[in-house]
Amino acid sequence: MKVPFFDYPSFYRSHQEWLRPVIDDVLNRGTFIMGPEVAEFEAKLAAFLGVQHAIGVGNCTDGLMIGLVAAGVGQGDEVIVPSHTMVATAEAIHFVGATPVLADCGEDHLVNVDAVRERLTPRTRAIVPVHLNGRVCDMDAITELASEHGLAIVEDAAQALGGTYKGRAGGSFGIAGAFSFYPAKLLGAFGDAGAVVTKDDTVADDLRALRNHGMDHDGTVVRWGINVRMDSLHAAVLSAKLDRIEAEIDRRREIAIRYEKGIGQVEGLVHPPSATAEGDHFDVFQNYELECDRRDELIAYLAGHGVGTNLPWRGKAVHQHAALGFDAATLPRTEALFDRVFMLPLNTMLSDDQVDYTIETVRTFFGI
Numbered sequence: 550m551k552v553p554f555f556d557y558p559s560f561y562r563s564h565q566e567w568l569r570p571v572i573d574d575v576l577n578r579g580t581f582i583m584g585p586e587v588a589e590f591e592a593k594l595a596a597f598l599g600v601q602h603a604i605g606v607g608n609c610t611d612g613l614m615i616g617l618v619a620a621g622v623g624q625g626d627e628v629i630v631p632s633h634t635m636v637a638t639a640e641a642i643h644f645v646g647a648t649p650v651l652a653d654c655g656e657d658h659l660v661n662v663d664a665v666r667e668r669l670t671p672r673t674r675a676i677v678p679v680h681l682n683g684r685v686c687d688m689d690a691i692t693e694l695a696s697e698h699g700l701a702i703v704e705d706a707a708q709a710l711g712g713t714y715k716g717r718a719g720g721s722f723g724i725a726g727a728f729s730f731y732p733a734k735l736l737g738a739f740g741d742a743g744a745v746v747t748k749d750d751t752v753a754d755d756l757r758a759l760r761n762h763g764m765d766h767d768g769t770v771v772r773w774g775i776n777v778r779m780d781s782l783h784a785a786v787l788s789a790k791l792d793r794i795e796a797e798i799d800r801r802r803e804i805a806i807r808y809e810k811g812i813g814q815v816e817g818l819v820h821p822p823s824a825t826a827e828g829d830h831f832d833v834f835q836n837y838e839l840e841c842d843r844r845d846e847l848i849a850y851l852a853g854h855g856v857g858t859n860l861p862w863r864g865k866a867v868h869q870h871a872a873l874g875f876d877a878a879t880l881p882r883t884e885a886l887f888d889r890v891f892m893l894p895l896n897t898m899l900s901d902d903q904v905d906y907t908i909e910t911v912r913t914f915f916g917i
């Protein structure tokens with residue numbers, strides 16, 4: 550049996566029937582740029598997340614950048630961000646002229662408030678919490694720290710569509726929150742796409758202008774902007790897929806529970822927080838990220854038996870990219886984690902048989 554980590558062509562192959570008419574429709578009408586499909590998707594997404602405004606953009610990195618600009622972040626500012634994130638989070642900060650300041654992670658692999666507090670300086674202007682693996686950060690603590698120090702919050706919710714903390718959607722806590730619809734993300738487009746959301750009407754106007762050459766709805770240039778628009782084609786596909794999101798999330802949680810039941814007791818494996826735990830979090834399992842002392846041996850064994858795995862960010866936290874010039878080894882927990890961390894396949898193209906085969910292969914590796 551083969552269990553690919555992520556099978557890119559598989560989704561279209563098995564859902565052509567309802568996807569092809571959606572795509573044909575946009576092509577036939579020719580509403581390629583800022584067509585009605587974009588506004589329709591934005592309205593649906595905002596309703597799903599319980600926010601007032603969603604603004605479609607080219608990708609999540611774009612969303613983070615204009616979110617930071619709308620939050621007033623710029624030259625001379627420091628922005629605190631976890632080092633366990635995609636380089637995209639830090640680069641968005643860099644390209645608005647600010648300095649990314651990297652923080653360590655906690656036991657659940659997410660940035661925690663103590664790690665953020667350690668990094669505060671008089672120049673700190675904002676925090677970018679990253680809701681990794683479909684789990685929302687402890688936003689009570691982060692919000693409290695931010696208001697204590699007058700800091701803006703811009704959320705990287707690239708991996709957390711539908712994840713909640715105390716019943717509130719990840720991405721809805723700060724001034725702005727950015728989502729990714731990269732093909733392998735929970736809501737995946739057939740290419741790059743993203744969104745930035747906000748509850749604030751003024752910020753929303755700003756974001757809409759920022760993404761489209763600084764223009765308001767009449768086409769009047771009201772500020773400096775740029776072109777980071779979402780294509781209508783992606784918006785139409787994403788709208789149709791968003792209608793089926795509850796089933797997508799249910800299935801992801803079902804697979805997480807299957808892993809937990811099958812290999813949750815294996816000594817030598819550290820699992821993500823349980824999907825069935827009572828508490829403040831509702832996790833959507835964008836990834837199933839584990840820790841293992843024998844990681845390299847285990848992933849080689851799995852590969853030999855047809856099971857694909859992956860390392861987050863190809864095995865490097867942001868501060869470990871030498872070319873970016875961060876001080877090495879100031880983040881002990883992140884350093885230790887990146888020697889042990891890996892991901893098992895988790896997506897809705899997987900059958901129960903594939904998940905069970907993965908579980909059996911892991912059990913065999915550990916001799917049980």
Ligand SMILES: *Cc1c(COP(=O)(O)O)cnc(C)c1O
Pocket residue numbers: 608609610611634635637638679681705707708728729730731741742743
């Ligand atoms: C995928 C991802 C991004 C980047 O999203 P794009 O849509 O590719 O720009 C940023 N942050 C995190 C945590 C991600 O997982």
